[in-house]
Amino acid sequence: MTNDDTPESPTTNTSESGDSASGIPHAGTAGTDEAVAAVKAVSSQIYDFLGVPGTASQAGPGVKACSGKDPDTYFQVYHPWNFTPESGADNDVAVENLKEKLGTGDWVIKSSYRDNSANKNLNIVADNDAKKMSVWIVGYSKRDTPSIGIEVTSGCYRVPEGQTIQHS
Template identity: 70%
Template sequence: MNNDDTPKIPLAGTARTDDAVAAVKAVSSQIYEFTGVPGKASEPGPGVKACEGRDPEKYFQVYHPWNFAPTSAADNDVAMKHLKEKLSTGGWVVKDDYVDNSPNKNRNLVADNDSKKMSVSVVAYSKDDRPSLGIAVTSGCYRVPEGETIKHS
């Protein structure tokens, strides 16, 4: 198998689906705290999907896309600044920080935490009518314990 065939998503260990979902929720809560400004997070919780390039009966990944809307529109850029600072500490490493090609030139931030086997992607929609941050927390690939099945939410 050459490097192009190697799955790109790291293994996160063995876990029951509920435990892996709880771990991703905990990271999302930490990201919420990292914003450092008052605001509201959207409601939908994490989902479970197959791990690309791995046996879908044995491996799964948890993803949690959500939106953070600061109470004050002016706080959107402040929240992004706080995220960049906090996502450079505590095992987090900023992997990318760039402005995208959209008409609004949204700022994007991507950070990984190797010890937690988690990644977060943040897009600052600062020029929208209601400024917000689009946040997506994604886990590495978990292996379901022997004899258990993956619960897809």
């Protein structure tokens, strides 16, 4: 990704639960491995929503501190990855599939807009309040090799008593 095509950071889940000064909801108590597995499961669901053949990048999830919370007790999991369809023409189809699927079930589209890059890339932000997850999607349809940038981010987890946060 280039800086002129990418906003500085994705929008995170902004549920109005009031659990955090930053607006990030409390996702429950979980060990790092359990939280990472939950984010990977949501990323897999998003991959299935794409509905076209292609390749996903192999970058794994990361762990970061929750803004405004004790960094030894609270953490978030984020999973950025890219999807490149086998056919560049399928990029717009995949983005439309995402828009459709992220408007059903527990998913709610919170924002859909064109960024201010030269390519006016479509950005979609959707939340799943039941899973305390958010996804930020950017459709790079006008690039030489069309692709979709995806980042799944969890709410704030509290590490169980006696455990430590494992940063990856």
